[in-house]
Amino acid sequence: xxxxxQRLIQLTIHLIVNKLVPLTHPWGWAFIKALIVVSLIMLAVxxxxxxxxxxxxxxxxxxxxxxxxxxxxxxxxxxxxxLLCKECITPAExxxxxxxxxxxxxxxxxxxxxxxxxFAKTFFITDINIGLLFILAVSSVGFLGxxxxxxSSASKYSFLGSLRALALMISFEVPMVMSMVGVVVFTGSLxxxxxxxxxxxxxxxxxxxxxxxxxxxxxxxxxxQRTPFDMMEDEGSLVCGFFTEYSxxxxxxxxxxxxxxxxxxxxxxxxLFLGGWQPPFVSWPLFGFLNAVPSxxxxxxxxxxxxxxxxxxxxxxxxxxxxxxxxLCWKILMPLALLNLMLTxxxxxxxxxxxxxxxxxxxxxxxxxSIYAKTQAWVSANNQ
Amino acid sequence: MLLSGLSxxxxxxxxxxxxxxxxxxxxxxxxxxxxxxxxxxxxxxxxCGIEPExxxxxxxxxxxxxYAMLFLAFDVEALFLFPWAIVFDKIGWFAFIEMVLFIIVLxxxxxxxxxxxxxxxxx
Numbered sequence: 001x002x003x004x005x006q007r008l009i010q011l012t013i014h015l016i017v018n019k020l021v022p023l024t025h026p027w028g029w030a031f032i033k034a035l036i037v038v039s040l041i042m043l044a045v046x047x048x049x050x051x052x053x054x055x056x057x058x059x060x061x062x063x064x065x066x067x068x069x070x071x072x073x074x075x076x077x078x079x080x081x082x083l084l085c086k087e088c089i090t091p092a093e094x095x096x097x098x099x100x101x102x103x104x105x106x107x108x109x110x111x112x113x114x115x116x117x118x119f120a121k122t123f124f125i126t127d128i129n130i131g132l133l134f135i136l137a138v139s140s141v142g143f144l145g146x147x148x149x150x151x152s153s154a155s156k157y158s159f160l161g162s163l164r165a166l167a168l169m170i171s172f173e174v175p176m177v178m179s180m181v182g183v184v185v186f187t188g189s190l191x192x193x194x195x196x197x198x199x200x201x202x203x204x205x206x207x208x209x210x211x212x213x214x215x216x217x218x219x220x221x222x223x224x225q226r227t228p229f230d231m232m233e234d235e236g237s238l239v240c241g242f243f244t245e246y247s248x249x250x251x252x253x254x255x256x257x258x259x260x261x262x263x264x265x266x267x268x269x270x271x272l273f274l275g276g277w278q279p280p281f282v283s284w285p286l287f288g289f290l291n292a293v294p295s296x297x298x299x300x301x302x303x304x305x306x307x308x309x310x311x312x313x314x315x316x317x318x319x320x321x322x323x324x325x326x327x328l329c330w331k332i333l334m335p336l337a338l339l340n341l342m343l344t345x346x347x348x349x350x351x352x353x354x355x356x357x358x359x360x361x362x363x364x365x366x367x368x369x370s371i372y373a374k375t376q377a378w379v380s381a382n383n384q
Numbered sequence: 385m386l387l388s389g390l391s392x393x394x395x396x397x398x399x400x401x402x403x404x405x406x407x408x409x410x411x412x413x414x415x416x417x418x419x420x421x422x423x424x425x426x427x428x429x430x431x432c433g434i435e436p437e438x439x440x441x442x443x444x445x446x447x448x449x450x451y452a453m454l455f456l457a458f459d460v461e462a463l464f465l466f467p468w469a470i471v472f473d474k475i476g477w478f479a480f481i482e483m484v485l486f487i488i489v490l491x492x493x494x495x496x497x498x499x500x501x502x503x504x505x506x507x
Contacts, residue, residue, distance in 0.1 A: 087419050087421065108407055114399070245430060331503060
């Protein structure tokens with residue numbers, strides 16, 4: 001009996017190691033890399049929540065969590081255990097299966113775009129030739145989790161919250177994609193690896209695409225529903241938005257997905273505009289020694305800087321009204337993104353000096369904002 | 385040729401499986417651990433402590449649909465821009481003029497929506 005059991009275990013291990021997950025086979029390698037990425041991102045998310053609470057605390061002249069461990073360093077673990085032990089309530093009128101599936105859809109599609117990101121010089125799970133398009137497509141499926149949650153909860157707050165969030169997300173998706181096209185014109189490729197590599201030649205795209213970067217950052221913050229633009233979590237009018245009815249682990253999955261989406265926006269900003277894993281000043285011979293530092297360090301440094309920007313904005317700015325947000329998206333960012341695209345194409349086709357390009361950029365922004373102000377003044381004068 | 389191109393998508397499938405499994409696993413662990421004492425008041429939809437009134441799936445203002453349609457038009461436009469952006473280097477000025485015409489046509493659409501008031505959020 002015992003012998004048989006031992007043989008069975010041996011056989012299972014043999015099967016798993018050699019047949020199902022052959023380490024030498026690309027599948028097995030992809031499996032291990034995926035596990036590494038997922039666990040690292042989970043770890044990072046846990047501690048970014050702590051960093052957020054500490055930093056926001058400091059910005060409001062208080063300490064933030066202090067009791068659990070040294071200066072509250074164990075707080076995320078305590079939070080995790082607390083959420084695990086909490087009761088999960090399914091409202092009586094809810095659409096049960098949709099209600100259950102919503103957090104899983106949210107979290108699953110929050111992770112998937114990470115599959116095509118080059119985290120370091122040689123470390124990426126896979127390099128597909130439509131990388132950027134893949135990321136956009138898959139992260140849009142993540143919105144489905146929100147609308148599922150809002151609709152199935154049978155609560156007015158959830159329903160309204162999800163509608164608002166969805167309208168906001170799809171609106172800001174448009175200028176965001178347009179700003180990315182500006183980068184793609186330079187690289188001539190959608191593969192994330194190629195985009196990072198071509199920045200050694202062109203310089204970081206934040207230098208040649210300043211307008212696109214600003215548009216991207218604004219849209220990214222709106223896409224992830226963070227504080228200046230967090231209409232779905234407008235607790236004054238909507239309690240908690242689309243996950244009002246969720247509690248315990250299901251709630252934890254939603255907030256995890258939200259933080260992973262924040263990471264994704266930060267990662268995309270890093271890869272598209274900030275040079276990915278490349279060290280700064282890479283073309284200057286004086287700074288050649290920076291290449292000796294592992295490339296994953298530069299990647300994470302830029303990533304964390306961007307995350308700090310997120311937390312900083314949350315600690316500093318008040319919430320924007322919904323109609324103002326829609327104005328910003330459709331009437332300012334959207335035409336600016338289109339104009340930026342045309343200017344970029346002109347710049348590349350005519351091979352003009354980059355300084356002239358900057359001046360043109362500045363000119364376009366100033367002219368557009370003054371036209372906008374004029375029309376707004378005209379509209380409000382006519383309404384009265 | 386086709387299959388060799390698709391082989392780079394296999395890791396994506398592996399990743400999808402893993403990320404889906406994580407959601408299931410976390411909910412499963414929670415299910416084994418947590419208490420469950422439901423009663424009628426606890427299971428009623430949250431409405432700030434007041435008795436919920438009426439159905440949650442009510443009619444909403446049509447403004448959301450207008451934004452959805454605008455999104456559809458302009459997101460498809462963005463998709464058409466990607467192939468243009470990729471081959472831009474090889475075509476040059478001709479591509480530039482083509483794209484300016486394309487964008488101007490869509491800008492007219494945007495101006496029309498603006499003039500009709502589709503972009504104003506009115507309650």
